[in-house]
Amino acid sequence: MIDPRLERALGTVVDPEIRRPLVELDMITAASLDDGTARIRLELTVAACPAADRIQADVRQAAVSVTGVERVEIEVGVMAPATRQALVERLRGSRPQQFGPDTLTRIVAVASGKGGVGKSTVTANLAVALAARGLAVGVIDADVHGYSIPALLGSADRPTRVGDMMMPPEAHGVRLVSIGMFVEGNRSVSWRGPMLHRTLAQFLSDVWWGDLDVLLIDMPPGTGDVAISLGQLLPHAEVLVVTTPQRAAAEVAERAGEVARQTGQRVLGVVENMAGLAQRDGSILELFGAGGGDEAARRLGVPVLARVPLSVALREGGDAGAPVVAAEPTDPAAAAIIALAEALRGTRSIAGRGLPVSPA
Ligand SMILES: Nc1ncnc2c1ncn2[C@@H]1O[C@H](COP(=O)(O)OP(=O)(O)OP(=O)(O)O)[C@@H](O)[C@H]1O
Numbered sequence: 001m002i003d004p005r006l007e008r009a010l011g012t013v014v015d016p017e018i019r020r021p022l023v024e025l026d027m028i029t030a031a032s033l034d035d036g037t038a039r040i041r042l043e044l045t046v047a048a049c050p051a052a053d054r055i056q057a058d059v060r061q062a063a064v065s066v067t068g069v070e071r072v073e074i075e076v077g078v079m080a081p082a083t084r085q086a087l088v089e090r091l092r093g094s095r096p097q098q099f100g101p102d103t104l105t106r107i108v109a110v111a112s113g114k115g116g117v118g119k120s121t122v123t124a125n126l127a128v129a130l131a132a133r134g135l136a137v138g139v140i141d142a143d144v145h146g147y148s149i150p151a152l153l154g155s156a157d158r159p160t161r162v163g164d165m166m167m168p169p170e171a172h173g174v175r176l177v178s179i180g181m182f183v184e185g186n187r188s189v190s191w192r193g194p195m196l197h198r199t200l201a202q203f204l205s206d207v208w209w210g211d212l213d214v215l216l217i218d219m220p221p222g223t224g225d226v227a228i229s230l231g232q233l234l235p236h237a238e239v240l241v242v243t244t245p246q247r248a249a250a251e252v253a254e255r256a257g258e259v260a261r262q263t264g265q266r267v268l269g270v271v272e273n274m275a276g277l278a279q280r281d282g283s284i285l286e287l288f289g290a291g292g293g294d295e296a297a298r299r300l301g302v303p304v305l306a307r308v309p310l311s312v313a314l315r316e317g318g319d320a321g322a323p324v325v326a327a328e329p330t331d332p333a334a335a336a337i338i339a340l341a342e343a344l345r346g347t348r349s350i351a352g353r354g355l356p357v358s359p360a
Helices: 004-010 052-064 081-094 119-132 193-205 225-233 247-262 292-300 312-320 332-345
Strands: 028-034 037-044 071-078 106-112 137-141 160-162 165-167 174-178 214-218 238-243 266-275 304-309
Touching: 004 028, 004 037, 004 052, 037 052, 052 071, 081 160, 081 165, 106 119, 106 247, 119 137, 119 174, 119 214, 119 238, 119 266, 119 312, 119 332, 137 193, 193 225, 225 247, 238 247, 238 292, 247 266, 247 292, 266 292, 292 304, 304 332, 312 332
Parallel strands: 037 071, 106 214, 106 238, 137 174, 137 214, 238 266, 266 304
Antiparallel strands: 028 037, 160 165
16 A cells, blocks of 8 residues: 555656656555654565665655655565566566567667777767767677677676566666676677577567667677667668778778678668777878778778777777777867767658768
């Protein structure tokens, strides 16, 4: 029973991971108000809930805002397994297929022909830039051999399990799940195709993403199993192809885009990373040459959407887990990624129906 005097205030408290009101989730099982004391029984979904302190603080704050409440006593318990499973079923039932063809979430896979071109760095910064613009953003790190999104976002957290559902941790306003969260230490992953396919399918179905505006997927470099799996699981996804200005890289970048296309995905455009670095004397240091982005874009028949220059701040931000778009947004590389985020935000999601993104 929830005392009607407390009901409205408690109804505003939202579980930070599930992002639904606690009352709706049956997490507040009783609330009474006697003689100025609000007594509230709170049931957490799991015992080791990392958000427990925050939830309690939010409940306390909501309760003290009610006229007549002078003291708040919260009794904290844990849901019985059957109640928890019923909750998971209910959440699932409310969204049988999180990212099916009718999804309102824009799904963008970030791909590259070869490794080391800055695909993960671009993905992490783009995610943070989109989140900073008020969008609900999720990232799946599907880069099996080079999973780096958690480190780039400065997160060492793992998902919380609620029944057979996973709540993704959040960093810099971005919800994230990485293959790296499911291996011990810094081991390399040597999974074969079917296992990778199952893991990706699980990331899409068993992770509770909430209502996302954008889901970014950091793909492994190249055209391997994951690219094909992803194409099968998300044929309506859009693809950004990251390449360097090196002309030789354009051909491999084209291949990555073509694999996406073969599975029905739409290539949005090319991001040229590690582009020329402006020097103090006004000259441009073209460490990786020039023209690779244009060449890849020409081959794929899409625009170059951003040119991200070489940047010490971008690299340092990545090493420190403090994305440059947040830490130093005026850095030219940060500005280029922020402009890309703005361009993506300004276009519609569903392939074919979107407004064209203007080239960089
Ligand atoms: N514009 C840039 N300026 C300077 N350094 C960069 C830039 N972009 C990326 N880097 C650095 O290059 C290295 C490779 O970047 P990153 O790991 O993002 O590449 P990747 O394409 O995701 O690689 P892989 O697919 O092999 O994991 C990192 O050390 C990163 O900090």
